[in-house]
Amino acid sequence: MTRVWDVPVHDSTRVRDVRVAAEEASLLAGLDPHRTAVAALVATELATNLLKHANGGRMVIGLVDRVREETRAPVVQLTALDHGSGIHDVSAAMRDGYTTSEASLGAGLGTCLRISSAFDLYSTHRGTVAVARIDQAPGTTGPGNGQPGPTVGGINVPLAQAEHSGDAWSFVRWGSCPTLMLADGLGHGAKAAHASNAAVDALHRTAHLPPAEILRQMHPALRPTRGAAVAVAQLDLDSAELTFTGVGNIGARLYTAGSWEHLVSHPGIVGAQFPATVPVQRRSWKPGSLLVLHSDGLPSRWVPPDDPGLLAQDPAVVAATILRDANSAASPVRDDTSVAVLASDPADRHP
Known part of the structure; x- marks a missing residue:
C-alpha cells in the first residue's frame, strides 16, 4: 500500500486537493460513500486549520493496514503537520464544535475526534501534528482501539x-x-x-x-x-x-x-x-x-x-x-x- 498523497497546504486552493486525495484514498480502501464523506470532512478540516492557525503546513494521506487485527484491511490515514506556534488550549480545541475560524466548516477538531476511527494530536510551540484514521466504521478514538x-x-x-x-x-x-x-x-x-x-x-x-x-x-x-x-x-x-x-x-x-x-x-x-x-x-x-x-x-x-x-x-x-x-x-x-x-x-x- 504505497500510494501516498503528499500535499503542501499554503493557500486555499490546496484544501480542495486534500479533499480529493482523501476521497481517492477512500476509494482504494473500499470505504462506502458515508465513510468516504467522513474522510473528506476530516481532511478538509485539518487542511483548513493548517492555513488559518499555522500559516500553512503539509497533509500526508495514505493507506495503512488495520493494525489491531490479524486480517489485513486498509484504513485511510490523514496526517497534518505544521511548524506553527501550536494550540494554546488543546482541551478546548478538542471540544466538539469548537472553532475560532470563520473559514472553518464548523466541524472542529472535536468532531474529527468523534467521527474518526482513531484520532490523536500533539501540539507544542514547535508546531502541531494530527493523525486521523478512517475505516468502515467509527471506533474508539484512542490508540489501540480499546484493546x-x-x-x-x-x-x-x-x-x-x-x-x-x-x-x-x-x-x-x-x-x-x-x-x-x-x-x-x-x-x-x-x-x-x-x-x-x-x-x-x-x-x-x-x-x-x-x-x-x-x-x-x-x-x-x-x-x-x-x-x-x-x-x-x-x-x-x-x-x-x-x-x-x-x-x-x-x-x-x-x-x-x-x-x-x-x-x-x-x-x-x-x-x-x-x-x-x-x-x-x-x-x-x-x-x-x-x-x-x-x-x-x-x-x-x-x-x-x-x-x-x-x-x-x-x-x-x-x-x-x-x-x-x-x-x-x-x-x-x-x-x-x-x-x-x-x-x-x-x-x-x-x-
Whole structure:
C-alpha cells in the first residue's frame, strides 16, 4: 500500500486537493460513500486549520493496514503537520464544535475526534501534528482501539511528492508475538515499491517464524525484484523480550527506561546480496518501551524526542513528529522516507 498523497497546504486552493486525495484514498480502501464523506470532512478540516492557525503546513494521506487485527484491511490515514506556534488550549480545541475560524466548516477538531476511527494530536510551540484514521466504521478514538497490548503506527512519504513510495512498513500479530517490519526498496519509484510490497506480502506469510528466519524466507521472494533493505522486530509478550534483526541500512532506535539505544542492521540486500549469517539482537521490553524503525530518507543523525508527552501519544503521531522535526532546509530529503513506531500498551505509557 504505497500510494501516498503528499500535499503542501499554503493557500486555499490546496484544501480542495486534500479533499480529493482523501476521497481517492477512500476509494482504494473500499470505504462506502458515508465513510468516504467522513474522510473528506476530516481532511478538509485539518487542511483548513493548517492555513488559518499555522500559516500553512503539509497533509500526508495514505493507506495503512488495520493494525489491531490479524486480517489485513486498509484504513485511510490523514496526517497534518505544521511548524506553527501550536494550540494554546488543546482541551478546548478538542471540544466538539469548537472553532475560532470563520473559514472553518464548523466541524472542529472535536468532531474529527468523534467521527474518526482513531484520532490523536500533539501540539507544542514547535508546531502541531494530527493523525486521523478512517475505516468502515467509527471506533474508539484512542490508540489501540480499546484493546490491551502494544500499539503501532507510522508514516510513509515519497520523494518529491511522487505517487508511490519505495518504502513500506507492516505489522502482524501471531499469537503472543507481534511483529513489525520496515522495508526500503532499492532506489525509489514503482520498482522500489514493488520490492517493498513483496516484503510486506512475505511478512504476512511468515509472521509465525522468528525474525532471522522471516528474512531468510523473504530473500527468495524478493529475488524477482530489485531487492530491499529490511528490518524485522518481534516482541514476545510472554517473555517481555524484543528480538531485532535487519539486512541493509534500516535505522532502529529503542527507548527503554529513559534512554535511547541504537539497534544495528547487517550490511546486505534482501533479494540480492543476503549475508551468510544474520545477527540477532535481543532486549528486554519494559512498560513504556518504544521502538522506532526508519528508512534512510531520515537523516542518520536525527535526534530522538525527549518529551514524555510525545512518547505517550499514538505511535503514528510519534512517527510523524520524528519525521517533521528531523528534516530541515539545510538537510533536504533525498529519498523516500518512512518511520514506524512500536509502543508498549497505552496503559503503561505516562506523559
